[in-house]
Amino acid sequence: MVEPDPKTPRERYRAQVRAEIKEHAWEQIATAGVPALSLNAVAKQMGVSGPALYRYFAGRDELITELIRDAYQSLADTFREALAAGADVAGLAHALRGWALADPQRYFLIYGTPVPGYHAPEDTTRISSQIMATLLDACAALTPDGPTTPLGAHLEEHRDWAEGHPAPSAALHQALNFWTRLHGVLSLELAGHFAGMGLDPALLFAAELDDLLTRRV
Amino acid sequence: MVEPDPKTPRERYRAQVRAEIKEHAWEQIATAGVPALSLNAVAKQMGVSGPALYRYFAGRDELITELIRDAYQSLADTFREALAAGADVAGLAHALRGWALADPQRYFLIYGTPVPGYHAPEDTTRISSQIMATLLDACAALTPDGPTTPLGAHLEEHRDWAEGHPAPSAALHQALNFWTRLHGVLSLELAGHFAGMGLDPALLFAAELDDLLTRRV
DNA sequence: AGGTTTCGTTAGAACCTATCACGCAACACC
DNA sequence: GGTGTTGCGTGATAGGTTCTAACGAAACCT
Incomplete structure (x- = not known):
């Protein structure tokens, strides 16, 4: 810290x-x-x-930018530590939710409503890549090999974001699925949309995670 | 209008x-x-x-609240018109993405970063229910019947948000999946996270929609 | 046409971000 | 340890915001 x-x-x-x-x-x-x-x-x-x-x-904007940077770094650290502690993809998902629930606004600082004019500084995208790299590590361990999906082909062509990570295209696809789907349930939970419907967010998150794990690619 | x-x-x-x-x-x-x-x-x-x-x-807050109300209503109208025009779930998904891309900030006004203290007025939750009802209509048509999933049981117990919609629990589950997963890819697209990674958002959205349609519950 | 309602104005209070010039304290060097 | 330089905190100031209050004028209703 x-x-x-x-x-x-x-x-x-x-x-x-x-x-x-x-x-x-x-x-x-x-x-x-x-x-x-x-x-x-x-x-x-x-x-x-x-x-x-x-x-x-220098001003309010620079302070906020710094907070965004710290938020990215905090999530990257959380992921890295979880993986180092032997967590698999499910463990990473649990770590993500815990991290988000600890400070929802911090999560939204990264994945929430963007400001139209704002462009994130270079290093935040670098930290973001580290986060994806950690997720790729876990996915590659879970899916050592698999058939190349149609989307997997596209990911294979544009795997710059993986930054040289040696994961197969199936792992790329799965990492992206984890990211988008967990973000889907988690962001709606943090925004209170499930609570307003009388649903249990933890159950929805667990169900989505289970679906990701059992019916992978 | x-x-x-x-x-x-x-x-x-x-x-x-x-x-x-x-x-x-x-x-x-x-x-x-x-x-x-x-x-x-x-x-x-x-x-x-x-x-x-x-x-x-009355002030800035009331104006914003009114804009939120209009955003909800606009999405509800878009969904209703799409369904009336014979759209299925895929058509609804396409309508959703088009509506969101037409004005991303309008989408985030509904599904974006929440303001901690803010509580939406009663009628917006009512319009929100209409949106879910339309989605349920489409899902019920797509999945006339199916096995009750573990999450489906929970949804069956708390189906207040369906507001008396006669959809089977499998349809409830599928509607929720559509909502959370499409929101996952769409919100990340609108926030520019995919573009920053060199990925094609349309392909990701199509892939997620395809997965929802072909591998339903 | 007269009376009432409503509108738009200016003035002002209480915030906010951000810049400037100034005085002072703390550090660094000799 | 004294001295010079550097950096810090201050008040003053400019310009922005939301929002309230009092006033004059316009439009509506009867």
Whole structure:
């Protein structure tokens, strides 16, 4: 979580204040959503006056970008740790849901409503690739080989996003299925659509995961 | 689209101005997202001064709520018309994607990132039920009968959201699958995640739809 | 035509982001 | 340890937002 780079005392202090700002920002986002994130309110919480924060972040947009970056990294770490702990695809799915439920707005920061003009910085797409790579690892272990599906052929042609991952096309297809389907149920759960219908989100998620595992490709 | 209720000239004018305000609001949302929607900017576009709009909407929140209502209604109409034109489940899926691509932000207004504190008004949930009812119609026609899945049992117990729709549990399950899976691929497409990976969203959507149709429950 | 309702205006309060110039404290170097 | 430089926090300021209040004018209804 923390950067072990306390070169000068100044950088040390700076990193600490930046972290504290982000901490308060996460709190605001979790309770009222991204639109309600206010630099002024964060400053007030820290007992400091508004413009002080501009020493640490160029503006509101840069702070949000940083939070998005951290969200990506947090998910990548969660996946990596789960896989290192011996989790299979189902374990990864469980880790994903737990991570999302811990802070729904953090999930939506990555996979939620996009801002039309916004373009994510380069490194977030790199971290995103790491996430997919972890998922590919698990899928390749689950599906060592399989028939190439029609979509698998397309994925084979455009496997740049796999970044040289040596997974067969069946694993590519399955990883994509996991991603899109789990996102489907999970995002609807986090948005409260199932609760509004009197359904149990955990059951829907489990059923979708089970379908993915038992009826793979 | 228009309400044929021009009782008094005043109400007629009022409805027209409200519609014009919403028109400009949609434009802003489509180009810059909901957070960028500004009553002031709308007023400026209409050549009128800021507070004038408060005669027509109690505030920014009520305007957004009205837009959400219209979005729900628009999707419900699209589904209803598609079904009336003889569309099956695949036709509904195609209609859904077309409707979403026509204005992605409108789709996200319904199925996108939720605002933590916000609770949708009663009638939007009613329109939402109409949408699900249309989907259930199509699914019941496609799957006249089938084995009750484990999840189907749960859906059978909590079929309030079907609002008395006489569909078998297999159809309930399939309708839910359609919803969650198409939302999964569609929302990721609209958010640009596939484009960032060099994948063809149309192919992914078609593949998921094909899987839903050929390997149903 | 008169009375009432409704509309659009300007003024203003309370927020927000963001920039600037200033004073001061902390660090770094000698 | 003193001195110079760097960085930090401040208040002031500009321009943006939502939203309320009071006023004048226009349109409607009777």
